[in-house]
Amino acid sequence: MEATASVDNAAQAEENKLKTMKEEVIAQPSVDDIQGTVGTPFVENAKMSMRNVNVYYAEKQAIFNVGLDIGKNEVVAMIGPSGCGKSTFLRCMNRMNDTIDICKVEGSLTLEGQDIYDPKLDVVPLRARVGMVFQKPNPFPKSIYDNVAYGPRIHGLTNRKAELDEIVETSLRKASLWDEVKDRLHAPGTGLSGGQQQRLCIARTIAVSPEVILMDEPCSALDPIATAKIEELIAELSENFTIAIVTHSMQQAARVSNRTAYFHLGKLIEVNDTEKVFTNPEHELTEAYITGRFG
């Protein structure tokens, strides 16, 4: 009898504990209380400048008045809980959201001073200048060679075999994939391993010599070795390209980026040098997120 009572007591205590935990989770600050961004969202040599950006999916507002610069040859990591708007914001930067009918983007987004939402602007060359790498490696069902040569061909960069060969080789080299695939350039790209496929997609992106590369969780489908290779690659690529990366891995943000931007419920809470964000963040929400204090 006594034993059952103590089990009941334990169960009751556990339940109370869960209840208080739930209450603590609910007691997070409401989005209305958050005003502006702390830290250094703007830089002097900005490659891309975003100001007062608001994004709506139909009636629902997904991004609230976000302002952020991506400096030349800088790696900016965007972190935040699921649904905080970091991917939405990234996709605004090369107008990927245009493909979603109900999505409306307001504010100023410029690439070297040029308004990328100018109605007269053709999005195809824009996406060549601002390339994108996605979460899941998505090589075309073509050969490795044709995957990389695809962009230069459709953008009319060149049609001469010798020049294409050179572009393919340099791009694969830059993506640290050349040595692994040089003997089987005409094998299908889909036959590569996940990590290799992702590097192939990066090679395909850089083949058209973009100025900015957007990466949307590029390593979340990869194992740690492939992830390390991509991260190494990001460091090398930042010498020639400007990179914005969305990642769920805080360690990854800490490893690869110069500055880190923390998004929360559609607002940009804090942007600071990565060392600062991970050792002594300014905003308590950033602190709570990177130390795993709420989900």
Add this chain to the structure above:
Amino acid sequence: MDNLNLDQHISGQFNADLEELKTQLLEMGGVVQQQIIDAVAAIEQADSELAEKVMVIEDDVDMREVRLDENCTTVLARRQPAASDLRMVLAVSKATRDLERMGDEAQKIAKMAIALNEEGQAPHGYVELRHIGDIVEKMVNSTLDAFARFDVDAAVKVARDDKAVDREYKSAMRELVTYMMEDPRSIGRVMNIIWALRSLERIGDHARNIAEHIVYLVKGLDVRHTSVKEMERQVKDA
């Protein structure tokens, strides 16, 4: 961000790990504190047995240091802490080292107690020892208290007290040197007291180091190698 909310992680195990680090540090601090009190008392009361006890406890302190270091390493490897959690682990790891050094100094004081008993009491220096011993014991106590409560103001006060200890130590040295010049036969015995005073002064320095780790832990500021005034200013601005 004075409230570090160390118990608010999604992972309850992580809360427990960090809490455990802090508890172990404070326990180690308690042992070292007692060591210092006993070492000073051993000289004052000419109690060689008490001095022996201080020296035996040193092994326990060393073992605690090793265990705390292991636990810090484990938390770093398994949790990859960031921000205040990272600062917590680093501060504990550094404070552990300072506590261990304090224990070493207490052991040196105990050795002097035994030497004084064997070679005969010093004619002077006991008043100074009592006086500086009192300040240092209080400092160590407030340091541990400040760590337990993440109290930056208390930490700054410890740094200020350390300045006072340095002044007292210098003035005691001057006096004892004068005595030794007047009575050269007492040099050997007075030197034993001077070594003990020197150890107390070093313990004060380590307490100040821990106070600096507390400022780093709570405010994220590195206030090492700065004056107390500068430290106060930075803490106020942060």
